[in-house]
Amino acid sequence: MSPDIWNPTWEDPFVPTVDADDEYAELIEAMRAAQEAVTRSKPTPRAAAAAAARLREIATAIAEFEVDEDDQIAGKRWDSAGHGQALIPPIHLDRMTDTTAIGRVTIGRFHSGRYAMNGGVAPLIFDEILARLANHHRPWARTARLEVVFRAPAPLHTELTVTARLVEQQGRKRFLHGTLHHGDVLLVEAEGLWIELKHEQTHNISRVLKEVAG
Template sequence: MNSDIWNPGWDDPFGPTAESDDEYAELIEALRAVQEAVTRSRPTPRAAAATAAVLREIGSAMAEFEVGEDEQIAGKRWDLPGHGQALAPPVHLDEITETAAVGRVTVNRFHSGRYAMNGGVAPLIFDEILARLANHDRPWARTARLAVDFRAPAPLYTELTVTARLVRQQGRKRFLYGALHHHDLLLAEAEGLWIELKPEQTQDISRELKEVGG
């Protein structure tokens, strides 16, 4: 068993992604499949209630394994498309350099906004690839600004190309640009700013807030 799979850290190697059939990868794929199936369905009240009961059972079963954010696996499986989370469409990374990245993403009905990709999904996709490029072999930075311009509806069930480019770095500020294409058609583009954190800003903010609030 590869211990890195079950004990991932926050350090993102930011390399090309690979498909995997290990148990955790299967869990996330199953979760995505449920999200898609529920979105596509029109269940009867009885079926909806029965399915809700099953999902609550699954939630209770997973609650037995709850850990702190530093110990969780979700969002830190850097080798997988989507790095082990089911919120945003999984981005497959193909080409990585110090200043650029190229990936692929397919949007299904769970992320639809009436026959095309929901407008709120594009920022998720851009933040995924731009933030990871911003932090590639650099001290940790957080998203300070992300502006998205929509140029054309993004089709569903179709592989789209997403690109990222580090435009410049100015002190602790990192400026990036991203684009989403369907072949030669520009669907959306983004400009973002990431701010390199000071050492004292890299700790668990939620824990601090709980301590202040008592």
């Protein structure tokens, strides 16, 4: 587990994930549960309005603790599957080297695209695991291209295997390949390109990005 979960950093150790049971992990798990429950439900108007009011109360209470992006916890809980965010299905990382990674992911109804994984979820999964491998023990690089090819529908509520492999590096370019399998069945594969940032691009990157965003 992270040495200090309340003061995480953007430095990704890229190690196997563990089960986290601290307060912040519980918060994220509750968010995922709410997303799944809303997706699965057909509430009455009264129930929907009541739930919306309670969610707004929670949002208001948490907003009191808003911080700068560099100080937030979300996205930096590298020890836990999903590293502290509820956007994509949490990937459980099992084995990693400098050039490969293998993990597991299960797709729920929140990420469904009519009885199977929504096609737009696959790029999120691959951008997650390929980018982490691309940056493992290497200078920071950003996604330049990600191409996804669908081979078969990805089933819901079933543990799937996701892999990543660093194919080659040419100067600042890093080429990666990924797959998503259900047993021996290839569901999705991806090819990606990551470009290593120049020194001037990484220097005080937070300030530069804020200026670009206006």
